[in-house]
Amino acid sequence: MSSERKKSSPAFHPAAFLATFSILFVLWLIMSGHFDLFHISLGVICSALVAYLSHDLLFQDFHCGRSAGVALRFMGYIPWLLYQIVLANIHVAKMALHPRMPIDPSIIQFETRLTSDLALSTLANSITLTPGTITVDIRDGKYFVHALTRVVADDLLSGEMENRVAYIYTEGDSSGKKS
Numbered sequence: 001m002s003s004e005r006k007k008s009s010p011a012f013h014p015a016a017f018l019a020t021f022s023i024l025f026v027l028w029l030i031m032s033g034h035f036d037l038f039h040i041s042l043g044v045i046c047s048a049l050v051a052y053l054s055h056d057l058l059f060q061d062f063h064c065g066r067s068a069g070v071a072l073r074f075m076g077y078i079p080w081l082l083y084q085i086v087l088a089n090i091h092v093a094k095m096a097l098h099p100r101m102p103i104d105p106s107i108i109q110f111e112t113r114l115t116s117d118l119a120l121s122t123l124a125n126s127i128t129l130t131p132g133t134i135t136v137d138i139r140d141g142k143y144f145v146h147a148l149t150r151v152v153a154d155d156l157l158s159g160e161m162e163n164r165v166a167y168i169y170t171e172g173d174s175s176g177k178k179s
Contacts, residue, residue, distance in 0.1 A: 013055065019067075021051035073168040074122075080164060081126055088131040088152070095132075095149060107136065108153045109144050112162055119169040126161055 028043035029035070095103050114120050124135040124143070132148040133156060147153035166172050 017051050017055040020055040021047050092131045104150050111142050113172040123165045
């Protein structure tokens, strides 16, 4: 990550804390499956502690209107990402089952226009979640990605994933054109 980025001092944001606590507590209830006083109390304590320590990570620069928009755009991104993961799984399975195994692994690099740590992380994780690609490193706005085949590399270099992530966090031109 670029050393030029501002490092803001962590401040307590009650709205971000409550949002993080709510998400964690609902997940606790769903995952535990126990609704007795002991487990609910434990869920409240653990969720509050984790929310206090990490609320600024989930809702960076919390502004109620902006975060709601980001959350809605991210929710729209998830089905597209899942579809890409399915397509990539099929492609990798075909490569693995092909008699000649026509893989052509390479490390590709590309520069991004994304600037926020959250956008950079979202793109890196999206790349890594997609079978056939792994984000190896990010240095000064450059991504280094291991791609299993040329097709996978070309899909990544088309910039569609970056554009969709840029749209989520309203960074730069997200019209679909690679800058």
